[in-house]
Amino acid sequence: MFQCHHCTMDRTFEIATHFGLSIREAEAAGWSALAVExxxxxxxxxxxxxxxxxxxxxxxxxxxxxxxxxHACGAEPSGAYMVREVKRPDPLKRLNFRIEEWSLGGEKPVELIAATLNAFVANAAYDAILPERPNRPIGLRERARLLRSTFNTDPPPSNIVPMAAARPEEESVPLRLRRAK
Structure with a gap:
């Protein structure tokens, strides 16, 4: 039995209608699925x-x-064919800087908002997007590295102690070198 549901439309498939092959032979020849209408x-x-x-x-x-x-209507298939997924190059692959809306917990990106090659353009776009999407977790990434984000980050681990701030009078006193004896 097969279930009727909409197949994803973001893939390109090569189609063959001959069924003389066994399933194992078709798989060895590079076919990936049986499409049933x-x-x-x-x-x-x-x-x-x-x-x-x-x-x-x-x-x-x-x-x-x-x-x-x-599964839904009990009808026999009106058509069936073998399909092979054709690999298409990703046009966004070479765009290193991405601005994305993330899930509320900040675990994963939900929507790609913009992508660019230029860091200056990415920062300008990030700044322009923030007023349009207030209270939304937005992140600017360069490949896997998160550069800027609006979502809450966890506090540092307990074994990390923040550096003490320097007192203003200590900053203005120049360091003097000792003379060697």
Whole structure:
């Protein structure tokens, strides 16, 4: 049985409609999933070949498709095809500075707001975004390093003692070098 749900649309797939291969042969040839369409529901479901190979009862795609019924409406599949994910280059990969909205606890980024190559542009964009999103956890990162953020950070560990502030009169007294005897 397959469940009707919307497949993710941010991937590009190469499609083949021949089912003469066994599931293991298709996996060895680089195919990644079986896509099954349900016309009454209007959805497409991708079932990974790894998941199909775990089932010892099936060996060929046609056997799988013949036994399937839609989980929601009970209809037979209107179409089925093998898919292979095509790797697309990430256009944001080379943009080192990223401004992101983070989860409320500051554990992970939720939304990418801006990305740039230039540190000055990144800082200006960060400053411009803060008034637009008050009380939201916003962070500026250079790759993995967090440069600036608005979310609360944990206090330092108890074994770290802050340095004492220098008294004003000590700052103005110049240091004198001792003469060697």
């Amino acid at each position: 349900c016309a009454p529901c209007g959805t497409t479901t991708h079932i990974s070949l790894w998941r199909l190979m775990k089932s010892a009862r099936v060996g060929f795609f046609q056997e799988v498709v013949d036994r399937m019924r839609c």
